[in-house]
Structure formats: C-alpha cells, structure tokens
Amino acid sequence: MNWLVVLPLVIPLLGAAVSLIARGRAFQRGIALAGAALLLAANLGILAVVLCQGVLCVQVGNWEAPFGITLVADRFSAIMLAVAGIVALAGTLYALGTLDGGRERFGAYPLLQLLWAGVCGAFLAGDLFNLFVWFEVMLIASYVLMALGGQRSQLEGGLKYLGVNLVASALFLSAVGIVYGMAGTLNMAHLAVRLPVAGPPGLLSAAAMLFLSAFGIKAAVFPFFFWLPASYHTPPAAVSAVLAGLLTKVGVYALIRTFTLVAVQDVGYTHSLILIVAALTMVTGVLGALAQHEFRRVLSFHIISQIGYMILGLGLFSPLALAGAIFYIVHHILVKTCLFFVSGLAWRLRGTYELERLGGFYGTHPGLCAVFAVPALSLAGLPPLSGFFAKLVLVQASLEMGHYMLALVALGVSLLTLYSMSKIWTLAFWQPAADTPQSPRIAPHRSRGWLLAGAPAVVFAGLSIALGLGAGPFLEVCRQAAGQLLDPQEYIAAVLASGGYACS
Amino acid sequence: MTLLLALTAGGLFAAGWYLMMRPSAVKLVLGVALVSHAANLAVFTAAGPSRRAPPLLPAEGLPPGTATLPVADPVPQALVLTAIVIGFGVLAFTLVLVHRAYQTVGSDDLEKMESAER
Numbered sequence: 001m002n003w004l005v006v007l008p009l010v011i012p013l014l015g016a017a018v019s020l021i022a023r024g025r026a027f028q029r030g031i032a033l034a035g036a037a038l039l040l041a042a043n044l045g046i047l048a049v050v051l052c053q054g055v056l057c058v059q060v061g062n063w064e065a066p067f068g069i070t071l072v073a074d075r076f077s078a079i080m081l082a083v084a085g086i087v088a089l090a091g092t093l094y095a096l097g098t099l100d101g102g103r104e105r106f107g108a109y110p111l112l113q114l115l116w117a118g119v120c121g122a123f124l125a126g127d128l129f130n131l132f133v134w135f136e137v138m139l140i141a142s143y144v145l146m147a148l149g150g151q152r153s154q155l156e157g158g159l160k161y162l163g164v165n166l167v168a169s170a171l172f173l174s175a176v177g178i179v180y181g182m183a184g185t186l187n188m189a190h191l192a193v194r195l196p197v198a199g200p201p202g203l204l205s206a207a208a209m210l211f212l213s214a215f216g217i218k219a220a221v222f223p224f225f226f227w228l229p230a231s232y233h234t235p236p237a238a239v240s241a242v243l244a245g246l247l248t249k250v251g252v253y254a255l256i257r258t259f260t261l262v263a264v265q266d267v268g269y270t271h272s273l274i275l276i277v278a279a280l281t282m283v284t285g286v287l288g289a290l291a292q293h294e295f296r297r298v299l300s301f302h303i304i305s306q307i308g309y310m311i312l313g314l315g316l317f318s319p320l321a322l323a324g325a326i327f328y329i330v331h332h333i334l335v336k337t338c339l340f341f342v343s344g345l346a347w348r349l350r351g352t353y354e355l356e357r358l359g360g361f362y363g364t365h366p367g368l369c370a371v372f373a374v375p376a377l378s379l380a381g382l383p384p385l386s387g388f389f390a391k392l393v394l395v396q397a398s399l400e401m402g403h404y405m406l407a408l409v410a411l412g413v414s415l416l417t418l419y420s421m422s423k424i425w426t427l428a429f430w431q432p433a434a435d436t437p438q439s440p441r442i443a444p445h446r447s448r449g450w451l452l453a454g455a456p457a458v459v460f461a462g463l464s465i466a467l468g469l470g471a472g473p474f475l476e477v478c479r480q481a482a483g484q485l486l487d488p489q490e491y492i493a494a495v496l497a498s499g500g501y502a503c504s
Numbered sequence: 505m506t507l508l509l510a511l512t513a514g515g516l517f518a519a520g521w522y523l524m525m526r527p528s529a530v531k532l533v534l535g536v537a538l539v540s541h542a543a544n545l546a547v548f549t550a551a552g553p554s555r556r557a558p559p560l561l562p563a564e565g566l567p568p569g570t571a572t573l574p575v576a577d578p579v580p581q582a583l584v585l586t587a588i589v590i591g592f593g594v595l596a597f598t599l600v601l602v603h604r605a606y607q608t609v610g611s612d613d614l615e616k617m618e619s620a621e622r
Contacts, residue, residue: 129583129586132587133586133590136590136594140593140594140597143594143597143601144597147601147604150604150608152608152609152619153619155601155604155608155609155617156605156617156618156619159529159532159601159605159617162594162597162598162601163524163532163536166536166539166540166594166598167521167524167539169540169543169594170517170520170539170540170542170543171543173543173544173546173587174543174546174547174550176547176583177543177546177547177549177550177580177583178546178550180547180550180551180580180583181550181551181552184577186579
C-alpha cells in the first residue's frame with residue numbers, strides 16, 4: 001500500500017498539466033472538480049491505511065534513504081492530508097460557483113491544482129530540501145493566484161506577500177545549508193539519528209532559529225505576521241478562503257515537524273522561545289482584529305491569534321499539548337475556510353466587505369446567518385463546537401505543565417475573539433442594512449453558482465459541529481499522532497528500514 | 505577560502521536586506537536577486553567547498569584495493585542548482601508583478617501602494 005502516498009502529488013500535477021494543455025473553460029472546470037474529488041479520496045485512503053497499518057513511506061525512484069527523495073506519511077501527515085483534501089474539494093466547488101470568467105480563462109484552476117500539489121508535497125516531504133521545493137511550488141502558485149485579476153489592491157497586497165515570503169525562503173535555504181554542513185544529510189529521519197552526535201549544539205540552535213524565523217514568517221507568528229492582513233483580503237473570496245484556511249497551516253506543520261524531529265537538541269531554549277512567541281502572537285492578533293472594520297481583515301487578524309494557539313501546543317511540548325495543537329489545526333482549517341466562504345457570500349449579496357455597509361442579513365438571509373454563527377462561535381470556543389475542545393485541551397495541557405499565565409492568556413484571547421465575532425454579527429447580520437444602493441459589482445444571480453458556493457460553507461459548518469460532537473474519538477487519533485511525533489522511532493524505522501545507514 | 509565565501513555571502517545578505525527595505529519596488533527586485541544569491545552561496549559554503557576530484561568513477565573502475573575515492577560532495581551543487589532555478593522563476597515573476605504594479609499605481613514607491621490597507 002506504500003504507493004498510495006504518491007497519489008496526492010500525481011493527481012493534482014497531472015490535472016494541472018492536462019488543463020494547461022487543453023484550455024477549454026468547461027474542460028478545465030471538469031478537470032479541477034474531478035481532480036479535487038480524486039485527491040480527497042486518495043488522501044482519505046492514506047489516512048485510513050496509516051491509522052490501521054502505521055507509517056507509509058516511498059523511496060522515489062527506488063534510491064534508498066537517505067540518498068533519494070523520500071515521501072513519508074505518518075499519522076500527523078495523514079491527518080493534514082485528509083483536511084487538505086477536504087479544503088481542496090470545497091475550495092474547488094466554491095471557485096466553480098464564484099470565480100469570474102476572466103480569472104478562469106487565465107488559469108485559476110491549473111494554479112489551484114498546483115497549490116494542492118505543493119501543500120500535499122510539503123506534508124509528505126521526508127527531507128528538508130524537498131520540503132523547501134514543495135513550499136516553493138505552493139508559494140509560486142499562491143503568488144499568481146493572489147495577483148490574478150490585476151486589481152490595484154491585489155497587486156499591492158501580492159507584492160508584500162511575495163517580498164516577505166521570499167525573505168522566508170532565503171532564510172529556510174540558509175538553514176538547510178547549515179544543517180547539511182553539520183550532519184551531511186537532509187533526510188529528516190536520518191537527521192534525527194545523526195544530529196545528536198554531529199557538530200556543536202550552538203550551531204544547531206542557530207539553524208533552529210533560522211527555521212523558526214522562516215516557518216514563522218510563513219505561518220504568520222509574532223513578529224512576522226504583518227504581511228497577512230495586508231494581503232489575504234485582496235483576492236476573490238474563493239482564493240483567500242483557501243489561502244487563509246490552508247496555507248499558513250503548512251507553515252505550522254513545518255514548524256511542528258522540524259521542532260519535533262530535527263531541532264530537538266536544546267528543547268529548554270528553543271521551545272521556551274516558542275512559548276513566548278505563541279503568547280505574543282495570540283495577543284497581538286486578537287488586538288489587531290479589534291481595530292478592524294472590514295470583514296476579511298477582521299478574519300485575517302484572527303488567523304494570527306489562532307496560529308498562536310497552535311504554536312502554544314508545540315511550545316509546551318507534552319503529548320497532550322501536541323495533540324491539542326493538531327486538533328486545533330484541523331478545527332481552525334475548517335472554521336476559518338468556512339468564515340471566508342461566508343464573507344464571500346455576503347459580498348455577492350451586497351458588493352462590499354465593509355462591516356458598516358453590510359447589515360440586515362438576519363431579516364433577509366437567515367440561512368447565511370446560521371452558516372456564519374456556527375463557525376464564528378466555534379472560533380471563539382463555545383461548546384459543543386470544535387473550537388471549545390481544541391482550546392480546552394490546550395488550556396488543560398498548559399495548566400498541567402504549570403504555565404498558568406499562558407492558560408490565562410489563551411482564555412482571555414478567546415473572550416476577545418468572541419467580542420470580535422459578535423461585532424461582525426451585530427454590524428453585518430443583526431442591525432438593519434444601511435441605505436446604500438447595491439453595488440453594481442454583484443455577480444448575476446445564478447442558481448447553480450449559489451448552490452456551488454453555499455454548499456461548501458454549509459458542509460464546513462456541519463463538520464465543525466461534527467468535530468465537536470466527535471471530539472473524544474478524534475482527540476484519541478490526535479493523541480496517537482502526537483505520540484508518534486514525540487517518539488519518532490516508528491517514523492525513523494519506516495524511512496531508514498531498507499538502507500541500514502541509520503548508524504553510519 | 506571558506507572565510508572569503510562566508511564574508512561574501514554575508515555582504516550579499518546585508519546588501520539585499522538593505523535594498524529590500526528601501527521604499528522603491530525596483531530596489532525590492534534587486535534585493536530579492538541578491539538575497540537569493542546570498543542564500544545559494546551560504547548553502548554552498550556551509551556544506552564545505554573542497555578542491556577534490558569531481559564525483560565520477562573513472563572509466564576503468566576504481567583502482568584495485570581501494571573501496572572509495574576522495575571526491576567532492578555532489579549534493580550541495582545539486583541543491584544550489586535547484587535553488588537557482590527556483591530563484592530565477594520567482595525573480596521573473598517578481599519583475600512582472602512590480603512592472604504591473606508600477607503601471608497600475610503610476611509609481612514604484614512602495615509607500616504609495618497602501619490602498620489595500622486603509
């Protein structure tokens with residue numbers, strides 16, 4: 001069954017290549033939908049196999065690890081792949097329903113498929129350099145998606161996004177060079193074996209700080225978050241939902257992977273620093289959101305504060321905390337994507353994202369209100385939704401470790417999140433609509449478009465409820481994934497099984 | 505030699521960061537180019553450049569009685585080559601994006617590109 005892990009790369013890359021060659025609009029739409037559905041099926045298959053049989057690993061081209069390219073799916077990777085598959089299908093449906101003809105003609109669908117390939121590749125990469133390459137695949141697709149359409153705000157936002165991420169890539173590459181110079185290998189399993197005996201620990205700490213900065217920029221943690229609220233609200237909702245839901249979490253994935261497998265020689269130093277970063281990220285993100293009055297900018301600042309919770313789980317570095325971080329990532333991907341979907345639906349109805357100019361949806365579109373209320377309350381952490389259990393686990397973990405201040409910060413931030421969500425609720429949904437004439441930018445009301453755009457939002461709201469109701473079993477899966485991260489022997493054995501180079 | 509390369513990489517990084525922090529979009533492009541070169545050079549240097557033979561087996565095979573040959577490590581070169589290709593692609597896109605932003609905004613001043621943040 002090991003060959004399964006190739007599918008999440010082959011399906012979207014093939015789909016992108018085919019739809020670049022045959023450029024018919026209907027054909028590209030069909031390929032995008034079929035590709036996303038197949039990707040979801042493959043990723044769910046990988047999750048099922050990994051949960052039953054353990055770590056899956058493929059040595060591409062049969063070059064034995066650590067010399068070849070290794071694709072690995074452990075439990076954490078498989079969970080991330082499954083969620084990425086869900087977002088891929090939902091994002092594709094939403095794009096099919098909402099993207100305008102111009103963006104479709106200029107390659108939005110091939111780009112989305114390249115984005116899926118990059119994200120899945122990053123989750124599967126078994127060595128640091130391939131992680132870099134898949135990051136670049138993902139980022140290049142996202143740069144173009146960000147700027148596609150060529151509106152002034154998009155170009156401005158895209159330029160900032162591009163510039164900051166290029167800095168991150170350069171830092172990442174330098175860190176890769178340092179690690180290779182120390183250990184003579186980049187295979188992460190091999191590094192986990194070799195780094196404890198290689199080189200001065202100070203040099204590894206330097207590389208670890210470079211990793212923290214590089215992935216921190218991509219994950220938008222304090223103090224590197226400023227690019228996110230400057231850019232994520234500029235592209236169409238279909239694109240920004242996918243970027244907001246999925247892309248920053250790839251940075252978090254890379255942080256968790258490197259700081260559980262590679263940079264673990266000086267946990268007392270690196271992970272304490274991560275804890276400080278996490279607290280500051282939570283606080284600055286939520287305070288930034290309070291000052292905003294644009295739907296997607298409020299949501300963008302909340303991405304930052306939520307990233308802080310995930311990093312908190314990594315910094316605490318206990319089995320429960322890491323399980324909480326994984327739970328939080330899954331919860332947040334579903335909820336945040338859903339909220340961005342809803343913001344796009346509101347835009348379709350009123351032609352604006354300004355909260356002051358929205359309003360009255362409670363009277364005219366009660367269904368939209370329900371689809372907003374569920375993820376909004378889940379984001380703030382109200383029971384029985386998924387956000388409550390995600391926060392509960394993290395708070396419990398920080399209390400267990402004696403970090404009372406951190407637990408306090410986490411609870412305070414979730415209170416402010418509730419305030420911020422109720423601000424959106426009051427301004428955009430509850431209070432009567434302002435008397436502004438409807439904008440001419442509204443897309444023509446196509447019933448098919450509404451179904452395609454509305455269904456993903458409804459399904460994601462439902463998934464948030466389901467994740468809350470099924471929190472027990474899912475937390476158990478997350479605990480197993482966290483256990484595998486903290487004791488990577490199974491991962492290392494699966495990757496280096498055939499080689500016998502583990503000790504050389 | 506390593507010291508010289510390290511200092512060069514450091515100088516390139518410094519110059520690149522400086523250019524990227526200027527308010528001009530053209531300087532951003534130049535800064536991006538310098539920083540990506542600096543990162544490539546840093547990888548090359550950190551991996552330990554050597555004056556050994558290229559990593560190719562001689563046609564007649566290894567001399568009898570030797571298990572290995574002292575050859576240069578090919579991996580850093582492969583890494584840097586890949587990174588150069590990626591860096592080139594990204595630089596080309598940056599150039600197009602900056603040109604397009606210049607056409608739309610009518611200025612290459614990044615301070616003026618803030619309509620999205622108001």
